[in-house]
Amino acid sequence: MEPLQIAGDESLTARPMLPEDEPAVSRVLAACEDYLLAATGSPALAADVQSLYYSLPDGADFEQKHLLVLCDGAELVGVADAVAGCPDARSCSVGLFLLTLKARRKGMGTLVARHLLREAAARGPRRVTATCPQSWTPGLAFLEKLDFEVRPPRQKTASTAGNRHGSATERDLCTAVRGAGTAVDVAG
Numbered sequence: 001m002e003p004l005q006i007a008g009d010e011s012l013t014a015r016p017m018l019p020e021d022e023p024a025v026s027r028v029l030a031a032c033e034d035y036l037l038a039a040t041g042s043p044a045l046a047a048d049v050q051s052l053y054y055s056l057p058d059g060a061d062f063e064q065k066h067l068l069v070l071c072d073g074a075e076l077v078g079v080a081d082a083v084a085g086c087p088d089a090r091s092c093s094v095g096l097f098l099l100t101l102k103a104r105r106k107g108m109g110t111l112v113a114r115h116l117l118r119e120a121a122a123r124g125p126r127r128v129t130a131t132c133p134q135s136w137t138p139g140l141a142f143l144e145k146l147d148f149e150v151r152p153p154r155q156k157t158a159s160t161a162g163n164r165h166g167s168a169t170e171r172d173l174c175t176a177v178r179g180a181g182t183a184v185d186v187a188g
Contacts, residue, residue, distance in 0.1 A: 014112055017067040017079070022049050024076040025069065031100040038136035052081055057093065060086050070099065070112055077103035080116065084123070091179075092120050094130040104138070113146055117178070127179035134172040148176035
């Protein structure tokens with residue numbers, strides 16, 4: 001995949017994560033401690049970047065996994081993780097969409113997310129799912145702004161959380177859905 005120039009801001013791009021991006025992605029995760037504490041109860045760990053490569057839901061293949069870095073000019077300011085064709089061929093599951101504190105509240109995340117949602121819809125998925133800790137209000141507000149239907153946490157019955165295996169510390173995850181079966185379609 002070629003880098004995507006984000007419409008509305010010439011400096012914003014989203015591109016596939018490369019091995020040489022790992023130190024910067026590690027810094028992004030460390031800068032997103034608010035999310036990690038809400039989601040897992042602990043700050044970023046050294047192995048978190050490597051786990052991005054290998055965390056998949058049951059039945060998914062590595063070819064379905066897409067790791068993207070979000071850049072503002074030359075600076076890497078975010079990371080996104082999605083699995084195409086999950087849980088079915090017409091869906092895409094987002095495991096992570098994080099921006100550093102410095103990059104938040106400037107409209108960057110909304111521009112990038114809307115662009116990626118349009119790109120996904122052009123490739124076929126009609127439904128996008130994500131998870132967000134119930135206690136992480138910035139994430140819930142972001143999902144609602146993007147027209148996701150946010151559903152309250154339910155009893156944990158599976159070992160996966162979003163598009164990856166969940167850890168025992170993950171709790172109270174809301175499910176957010178955009179597309180088929182909700183009031184909003186991803187092409188909109």
